Amino acid sequence: MELEVIGQSVKGRDIHLVKYISDPDNPTILYLTQQHGNEQLTTEGALAFIKSLGTGKMKGVLDGVNILVLPMANPDGAMGDVDFSLEDYIASGDRNLTRYNANEVDxxxxxxxxxxxxxxxxxxxxxxxxxIDYMIDLHHQGTRSAVDGQLVSGSFLYPTSPNVDADVLEGSKRLGSIVYNAIQPTGWGHLGKYVGGTAETIGRNGIAVEYDISTLLFEMRGMSDHEGEWAVLGQKSNGYLIKQTVVTLEATARAIADGSVETADTTFWDTLPEQYNLPR
Structure with a gap:
């Protein structure tokens, strides 16, 4: 593992990139978390995934895939846009995480x-x-999203810009297939199709178009902090959502390493129901 500081936030906090590059010729996946500072459990899941890469259950995976993890893209928002140190913030026990960065930009x-x-x-x-060949952009959504009356643990979507290359789009759908087949059978995970826009200002769209990277948005259930109580996650849900993140990252890393992502069946997308919001 290598750790690189790729830049600083508005308020000067370091932005870190975790790198596992065994062979430059291997396919590479980027896992991106916490563009929105109040969406923290995917960061905790990404850190748990990094730990798992040093265990026996992931043995050999890094021989076939290069992995990049950007575990906190918005450190100022994750710190609640505060001016004091991380240590003081933790000691204060305060929670005031923000979606936006310190310039109030999404x-x-x-x-x-x-x-x-x-x-x-x-x-x-x-x-x-x-x-980079693949990217998963990990986010959170509200707690009232459902499919067929059943609350979902998450939702996901490939790039929907009309300018995405057809092969890039197909790679995104295959990546989604790996995630679906890893999560849906578990019993504690239930996924729907995210309803998202086509604007290229959005990461999954713009990055797919500009760099020909197959991208996937994954929205986990609930947020750590939000002005609406309907969106805030209870502590009981934290464990399985962190686990859902780890399973997602492990399954996709394995599938890219062993090449099975190249033959993943994407037909499930044709019948996957779109999620909707239940009354608050």
Whole structure:
């Protein structure tokens, strides 16, 4: 493992990239978390995944795939846009996480203009520096999303910009197939199709178009902090959602390493129901 600082946030916090590059000729996947500072469990899942890469259950995987993990793209939002140190923040016990960065910009709508230092660090020091084949952008959504009356543990979607190359789109759908078949049979995970826009300012769309990277958005259930109580996650759900993140990352890394992602069946997308929001 190598750890690289790829830039700083608006308020000068380091932005880290975790790298496992065994062979430059191997396919490479980027896992991106916490563009929105109040969506933290995927970061905790990404850190648990990093730990798992040093265990026997992931033995041999790194021989066939290069893995990049950007575990906190918006550190100022993750710290609640505060001015004191991380240590003081933890000691205070306060929770005031923000979706936006310190300039009150939604980083996941900045992938065309690239006005913010966090977005610039991702694009100029990761996406342009490494030959990346796949990316999963991990987020959170509200707690009232459902399919067929049943609450979902998450939802996902491939890039929907009309400008995405057909092969890139197909790779995104195959990546989604790996996630679906890893999560849906577990019993504690229930997935729906995310209803998302086509704008290329959005990460999964803009990055797929600009770099020909097969991208997948994965929205986990609930948030750590939100102005609406309907969106805030209870502590009881934390464990399985972190586990859901780890399973997602492990399954996709394995599938890319052994090549099974290349033959993944994408027909499930044709019948996967779109999620909707239940009354609050």
């Amino acid at each position: 980083l996941n709508r900045d992938h065309v203009a690239k006005t913010q230092p966090e977005t610039q660090a991702l694009h100029y020091n990761v996406l342009k520096e490494y030959s």
